[in-house]
Amino acid sequence: MAAQTQTVREQSVTSVEAAPSLWPGLWAIFVKEVRTELRTRELLVTTAVFALTVVFMFSFSFDPASEESRHIGPGLLWIAFLFAGTLMLEPAFLREQSNDTLAALRLAPIAPSAILLGKTLANFLFLSITEALLIPVFVVFYNVSVVSVIPGLALVCLLGTLGIVIPGTLFSAVTAHARMREMLLPLLLLPVLTPILIAATEATASLLSDPPEWPSMGLKLLAGADIIFLTAAYFLFDSLLEE
Amino acid sequence: MARGRALSSSPDIALSGDTAGPPAVAGLGIEYSAVEKRYGPIRALRPTTLEIHHGEFVALLGPNGSGKTTLLRLTAQLARPTSGSIQFRGSSGIESGSAARRRLGVVAHPTMLYDDLTAEENLQLFARLYDLPDAAAAVSARLAACGLADRRTDLVRTFSRGMRQRLTLARALLHNPGLLLFDEPTTGLDVAGCEWLAGELRHLHESGCTIIMSTHQGGEVTALATRTIALDSGRIVRDSRSSGAVG
Numbered sequence: 001m002a003a004q005t006q007t008v009r010e011q012s013v014t015s016v017e018a019a020p021s022l023w024p025g026l027w028a029i030f031v032k033e034v035r036t037e038l039r040t041r042e043l044l045v046t047t048a049v050f051a052l053t054v055v056f057m058f059s060f061s062f063d064p065a066s067e068e069s070r071h072i073g074p075g076l077l078w079i080a081f082l083f084a085g086t087l088m089l090e091p092a093f094l095r096e097q098s099n100d101t102l103a104a105l106r107l108a109p110i111a112p113s114a115i116l117l118g119k120t121l122a123n124f125l126f127l128s129i130t131e132a133l134l135i136p137v138f139v140v141f142y143n144v145s146v147v148s149v150i151p152g153l154a155l156v157c158l159l160g161t162l163g164i165v166i167p168g169t170l171f172s173a174v175t176a177h178a179r180m181r182e183m184l185l186p187l188l189l190l191p192v193l194t195p196i197l198i199a200a201t202e203a204t205a206s207l208l209s210d211p212p213e214w215p216s217m218g219l220k221l222l223a224g225a226d227i228i229f230l231t232a233a234y235f236l237f238d239s240l241l242e243e
Numbered sequence: 244m245a246r247g248r249a250l251s252s253s254p255d256i257a258l259s260g261d262t263a264g265p266p267a268v269a270g271l272g273i274e275y276s277a278v279e280k281r282y283g284p285i286r287a288l289r290p291t292t293l294e295i296h297h298g299e300f301v302a303l304l305g306p307n308g309s310g311k312t313t314l315l316r317l318t319a320q321l322a323r324p325t326s327g328s329i330q331f332r333g334s335s336g337i338e339s340g341s342a343a344r345r346r347l348g349v350v351a352h353p354t355m356l357y358d359d360l361t362a363e364e365n366l367q368l369f370a371r372l373y374d375l376p377d378a379a380a381a382v383s384a385r386l387a388a389c390g391l392a393d394r395r396t397d398l399v400r401t402f403s404r405g406m407r408q409r410l411t412l413a414r415a416l417l418h419n420p421g422l423l424l425f426d427e428p429t430t431g432l433d434v435a436g437c438e439w440l441a442g443e444l445r446h447l448h449e450s451g452c453t454i455i456m457s458t459h460q461g462g463e464v465t466a467l468a469t470r471t472i473a474l475d476s477g478r479i480v481r482d483s484r485s486s487g488a489v490g
Contacts, residue, residue, distance in 0.1 A: 020341065028371040036359045039398075100353035103321055104414070108372035109345040 022117070025110030029118025036095075037126060043088050048130050051084035052137060059141040073142040074204035078197055080134060082164060085127050086186050089168035092119050093176035106241060116169060116237040123165040131157055149207040152214065156207065159222035160200035166229040167192050173240055195225050269334045270297035270453035271346055271422040273318060278327035280313050287313040289478040290327060295455065295470075297332065297421070300448045302468035303457040310477040311457035315424050318455065319349050333421065345373070348420035352430045354411045358400035362391050362410055365399060366417060373418040385413040405436045412443060423447060425456035429464055440464060 037043055058076045062068070096102035105115050135153070139146055146153055171188045175181040203218025273295045280288040288310045295301055303311040316322040317329060320340055331343035338346075349355070356365050366385055370378035386392045389409040399407065408428070415423065425444075429437050441464045448454055448467065458465055465471075473481035 024374055025372055028368055032357070032360070032364075032368050035364065036357065039359050099356055099358065100351065101355050101357055103319075103349070103351075103353075104355035104369070105372070106321060107319060107344065107347060107349055108369065109341060109374070110372055 020109050020111045020114075022111045022114050025108065025114030026118040026121070028110075029105070029115055030121045033119060033122030034125065037122070043091065043126050044129060047084045047088045047126070048133050050087055051080045051130055051134050054080040054083060055134060055138055055141060071205070073138065073144060074208060075197075075201045077134070077138050077204065078160065078200045081127070081131060081160070081200075082190070082193060082197060084130050084134075085123075085161075085164040085168055086189060088126055088130070089123060089165065089172045089189075090175075090182065090185050092123060092169050092172040094172070094181070097176060112238045112241055113234050115241075116173070116233060119172075120165050120169040120233075123169055124161055127161050127165055128157070131161065144208050146208070149212050152207045152212075153204065155219065156200055156203045156215065156222070159219060159226055160196055160203075162226045163196035163200070163222055163229060164193060166226065166233050170229075170233040170237060170240070173237065196222065199225065268419060268447075268450045268452045269421050270299075270451050271338070271343060272297040272332035272453065273422070274330040274332065276328050276330070278314075278317060278324045278329060280310075280317060280322065281325045286477050288317070289476075291479060293472075293479065293482075295453065297334070297453050298448075298451050299470055300444070300454045300468045301456070301470045301472060302465045303455065303472050303474060304459065304465070305457075305474035306459060308476075309474040311459075311474055312426055313477070314474070315349075315426050315455065315457055318422075319347060319424055320344055331422075343422070345418070346421040348415035348418070348423045349426070350408075350411055350415045350423070350428050351426040352428075354399075354407045356399050356407065356410060356414065359398060361396050361398055362386060362402075363395040365410065366414060369414050369417055375418060381417060385417055389413040404431050405433070405439075408432060408436060408440070412440075416447075420452065422453045423455070425454065425458075427457055427459070429458065429462075437462065437464060441467060 055076070058080075062072070093102065096105070102115075106112070135146070135157075138144070168185075168189055171185055171192075175184045175188065178184050199218045199221035203215035203222065206213040206215040206218065273293075275291055275293040277290045277292055278288065279286070279290045291314070303314065305311050313322070317324055320343075331338045331340070333343075333346070357368070360368070363382060363386060366382040367378060370382055375381050383392070386395050389412065391406060391410060391413070394402070394406070399410065402410065408431075428440055432440065444454060444456070444464060444467050448469075454468075456464070456468070468485070470484045471481070472479055
């Protein structure tokens, strides 16, 4: 199998370039994603409406003012984030298929991981915006106060959102060429995101409890999962791009 | 037809520049050593040993499924050979795969352009990805050269097929590549579009660029080639040289 990777005989190479830098490519792809979304508004509008609908539906199913409902509120909130993220992440690489633009990105002299990380960063921004829209609605409907725990809640959302978008963007690349991809992405993604869901729900519940508790364990679990996901995605993505 | 007339009657549409002669480009040579590509049980390309010299204009001919696109994708490093190796040779010797990729331009039937970005934004994106030193000037020059300066702020989705193909070529030439790969570039182009493309290929070849173009059609574009390689069922069945119709 050595011949497979020996595209160029290194021993006789006279012109070798340093490994391409990560940041310029990452930033260029991030800007491209944001610019496209600002123009089309496909992802943000669809996802925000879907997430709001989920929160509304849950509020009709339970008595939002009851203690029990407030207790399960954080779980419902993170399920809404999770479903919204799944919906948002599916087109991340699908968009690159119509004109084979992924091939153009792969041809460019950038680190392949710049493609993944640029898209991940953009998805993080989009999902964070959706969450910022959703949390005030959740506060009103579920009669909870978050004013005193905004920094902690922001930290949980930051780590939890990273935990959703990093594997989500990677799996979006995996499923982009597959048949039944609409079903395949949730099937692959949701089991992997179970630790994120548990840790984020526990951390949010701790913050919203009376009196609020600092969710050290939940934050540690989220941070640990994020590091594992990011490391795995960084090293796996190059080989995923290969045929 | 109106599009065709617009293409053929635009005197300023010359991506490689024909007023002062095309700028010289150091072409890349390629050596394929027993390169084979399989997709599962399918042998898309049988073991192929081939040398393409810098500055050559090679036409890859053959029916659908003959291995033309596979050979181009292997050359572009978009696929890895199942066995064998590919070497790129510049003016100063063998170049690494990543160094060669920086000097590679690809034009295929898919435009490789973003429909929801403007012409200018598309070229700006690729100028940044190729880390061009004066990206704004390079983009402006390419847009002017392809006759799309007045449509620079229009979304690509509003462009005709001919305009998209011109912008595709502008994208591929943005970083002054030494090796250009064309995969069925005339697909979907009308007669005037094919004539325009032939003119561009002629200028690029004169500039010293190595060109490999796959097609299953003959015609003016193929007549420009200095070498014709015919493929069938993943193997080379004919390799002939000609003077080409350059100049």
